Amino acid sequence: MINSLSANNRTSAVKAKYKEFSDKYIVPVRKRHDEEGSFPHELMAAAWESGLFNGPVPTVYGGRGLTWTECAAASEELGAGCAGIGITIDTHSLACMPILLAAEEQQKKILFKRIIEKRLIGAFCLTEPDAGSDIANLKSTAVSSGSGFILNGRKRFITNGEISGFHLVFAKTEPTEGTRGISMFFVPSDAPGIKIISRMDKMGQRAAVQNEIEYHDVNIPIEYLVGKRGEGFKTAMNTFNRTRILIAALALGNARAAWDYAADWARHRIQFGKPVTANQGISFKLAEMRTEIEASRLLIQNAAFAIDHNTENQALFSSMAKYYATDKAMRITEDAIQVMGGEGYSKEHPVEKMMRDAKLCQIYEGTNEIQKVIISKNISG
Numbered sequence: 006m007i008n009s010l011s012a013n014n015r016t017s018a019v020k021a022k023y024k025e026f027s028d029k030y031i032v033p034v035r036k037r038h039d040e041e042g043s044f045p046h047e048l049m050a051a052a053w054e055s056g057l058f059n060g061p062v063p064t065v066y067g068g069r070g071l072t073w074t075e076c077a078a079a080s081e082e083l084g085a086g087c088a089g090i091g092i093t094i095d096t097h098s099l100a101c102m103p104i105l106l107a108a109e110e111q112q113k114k115i116l117f118k119r120i121i122e123k124r125l126i127g128a129f130c131l132t133e134p135d136a137g138s139d140i141a142n143l144k145s146t147a148v149s150s151g152s153g154f155i156l157n158g159r160k161r162f163i164t165n166g167e168i169s170g171f172h173l174v175f176a177k178t179e180p181t182e183g184t185r186g187i188s189m190f191f192v193p194s195d196a197p198g199i200k201i202i203s204r205m206d207k208m209g210q211r212a213a214v215q216n217e218i219e220y221h222d223v224n225i226p227i228e229y230l231v232g233k234r235g236e237g238f239k240t241a242m243n244t245f246n247r248t249r250i251l252i253a254a255l256a257l258g259n260a261r262a263a264w265d266y267a268a269d270w271a272r273h274r275i276q277f278g279k280p281v282t283a284n285q286g287i288s289f290k291l292a293e294m295r296t297e298i299e300a301s302r303l304l305i306q307n308a309a310f311a312i313d314h315n316t317e318n319q320a321l322f323s324s325m326a327k328y329y330a331t332d333k334a335m336r337i338t339e340d341a342i343q344v345m346g347g348e349g350y351s352k353e354h355p356v357e358k359m360m361r362d363a364k365l366c367q368i369y370e371g372t373n374e375i376q377k378v379i380i381s382k383n384i385s386g
């Protein structure tokens with residue numbers, strides 16, 4: 006039904022669909038999963054069943070065929086429900102993108118048939134102990150063997166690692182060639198030689214899982230080399246130009262939910278015989294927060310438009326949206342606590358969780374310092 010609607014109506018329909026799921030299924034369980042640090046397996050099965058996964062995957066491969074404007078609207082609603090739950094779905098999109106961007110047509114058909122039919126959630130395996138911002142410093146290797154490659158290495162902070170059905174792994178096929186020596190591989194999670202070393206215990210987004218993973222002599226058939234040898238770095242950058250929009254939108258949704266909650270609370274909190282919103286100290290804060298929420302959304306829509314219409318400055322706009330929206334989300338969620346005083350700090354309300362969840366968006370998929378490096382490069386030409 007969504008396919009037959011005009012662009013604006015389509016975006017509204019996508020937004021409404023994700024909001025409905027978020028309000029009905031995510032919001033009621035987010036506190037429990039945050040407290041327990043537990044992964045919501047049943048919820049994810051329901052999300053797949055409801056068509057919330059595979060947003061950017063074209064319908065011809067069995068996906069939802071959403072534009073990036075629609076994907077951003079979807080991610081905002083996931084973030085408004087729970088960024089920790091939403092990131093699992095967004096990370097699956099992250100793992101699918103290199104296949105969409107770099108694989109041959111036939112390879113796309115084969116891999117997505119497998120992903121969709123078997124409902125395989127993806128993990129994007131790039132970061133290593135010695136290669137975070139500095140991706141060129143990857144130590145993992147994929148050495149040619151007669152029938153394909155042998156993968157060895159260690160990956161760190163891998164979202165969805167232990168619950169995934171496939172890993173999209175970056176490794177050096179030409180170790181001396183820096184960024185041009187990086188290739189990508191589709192690796193089924195049950196391939197012999199893959200070991201989950203540990204699960205990260207962390208501050209926020211606690212419903213999501215992150216793992217350190219070891220690959221020891223993992224056999225990879227030649228047909229699981231995604232795209233061409235040496236194209237991994239370029240494809241990772243093209244992927245991030247798109248998926249950073251999802252992180253920005255996830256942060257925006259989280260910030261919006263914190264604002265809604267704090268503003269509603271402040272309207273009803275009476276001190277000195279009047280609502281606390283009657284003080285400019287509070288109402289100005291809420292006014293600034295609300296303005297920054299709208300500004301974030303416009304930057305996100307600007308970046309999504311550039312991708313959807315293949316216009317110039319895709320990397321620039323995407324980095325601007327990611328840095329601005331996630332930095333503002335951090336401040337907005339912190340101010341939401343301040344607006345609520347002691348109540349905001351209490352776990353009886355969701356805003357302290359929202360502040361903890363906001364922090365991570367400034368770090369993953371390239372820290373905000375790295376976003377400013379990208380923006381600066383555009384300025385200096």
Ligand SMILES: Cc1cc2nc3c(=O)[nH]c(=O)nc-3n(C[C@H](O)[C@H](O)[C@H](O)COP(=O)(O)OP(=O)(O)OC[C@H]3O[C@@H](n4cnc5c(N)ncnc54)[C@H](O)[C@@H]3O)c2cc1C
Nearest residue numbers: 129130131132137138139162163164368369370371372374
């Ligand atoms: C919870 C979580 C989930 C994650 N999920 C994934 C995932 O699914 N897949 C994956 O591959 N990775 C994932 N990551 C890794 C994430 O992308 C990296 O943590 C991030 O890119 C930063 O790398 P780093 O932590 O090694 O920091 P470092 O690169 O060590 O940076 C440390 C500090 O130095 C700054 N810095 C570094 N270089 C520069 C520079 N040139 N200019 C200015 N400042 C600089 C950084 O901004 C940062 O503040 C995840 C991380 C976390 C914490």
